[in-house]
Amino acid sequence: MGTREKILLALIIISLALLAVILSFGALGAVPLKTIRPLGSFYLYFMANNNIMIQEIYPSITKPSDFWAASTEGVTAILWDYRGLDTLFETSVFFFAIIGSVSVFRYYSASLEEKNKKNTNNSSINTKTSDQGLSLIVKLITRINFVVIIAVSASIAFHGQLTPGGGFQGGATLAVAPLLAIAALSRYFVEDVGLKKNTMLTIRTLGLLIIGLLALAPLIMGLVGGNPYIMENQPKSWAMFIGFPSFGLGVLLGSLAFYNMAELLAVGAGFTVVFLLLTLPEEFFKKILSREVGEQ
């Protein structure tokens, strides 16, 4: 070991020792509290559904269900009341992103099959699905995984109100299945299954519609009945419409499960549309664009 290495080693040891001393005296900031902060205990009391404790702290609450988050998961409990509008605007951002990319590829049908039907004399393109894609091993495993991925994404979304997960995560997982199929099998396989551009667009519009209706339903019902609240995912027993958690407690947890299902549709189908459009051959796309501009 040369002198350089010895000095380097000594420097590393000295700096580590210094760091240890600094850390053990708490010089990098305040030492974390050993007790729960007031805000934390507030959320914990309401989240854990400990009704007797709530009544001890807030004797004015007569009914234990007045402030009931009704969720077993912390993040969901805190976001609960905002969940509907949160999901609506979050999905709207995604919706407009997809609409933008669809408008770039603005022609009616993005189907390769129909294109090949039109010019059947073009023998260089083989339309038989079995002849496309990677080797037999990859194709077989992709067919198996196609089903597995869809099942896993459904479990992520449909169980999202109880365990970590949710609609967006489930939808993003769902979109991996067609992407894999496009890469390993071919675009024709995906179109054969029925995942076409316009079908997918319809599905995701349906998902967004369900989310919008669910999010605005409490407001509309409150406006009709009086004493309305914009966000009524958390039960408000004094309001006309008590709130979504008043049904399906324990399993569905109010509106959450429905938001997750609709979000799964919207996000999964949205990503699939983009993947379908991005895998179009460039000549096919350019030909239609030039026809639109008028440069035949």
Add this chain to the structure above:
Amino acid sequence: MLIELVKTIIFFIGMGLVGLGAVFDLIGALGLLRFPNFFVRLHAATIGAIGGAVYPLIGVALMAPSLESFGQYRWYLMGGAIVTALFIVLAAPTGSHALARATHRAKVVPVEPKVVDHLEEDKG
């Protein structure tokens, strides 16, 4: 009594599998460093994926029923571990197969040193 014994034995088999996974990861890492060309190194990487991920996951699935403090969540743990293990068993070899085949067909990497090359022989 007998059930407890069987449970303990299964738990220790699971622990053994997790330990075996660490060994396979080490072997895979050594192979990645020592093997001479791309195709053999790909084999070493798959050792890390199958031996280093699938065996520990099966081990976790065997250990999970004994973890009574987890309550009902231990069954979620077990199911998740089994499904993930199955998925990796299917996906990892397929992935390295596709990689190796594509590399061979594109002739990106020379097969050097070569003992046998059946793909090239098949092509003639």
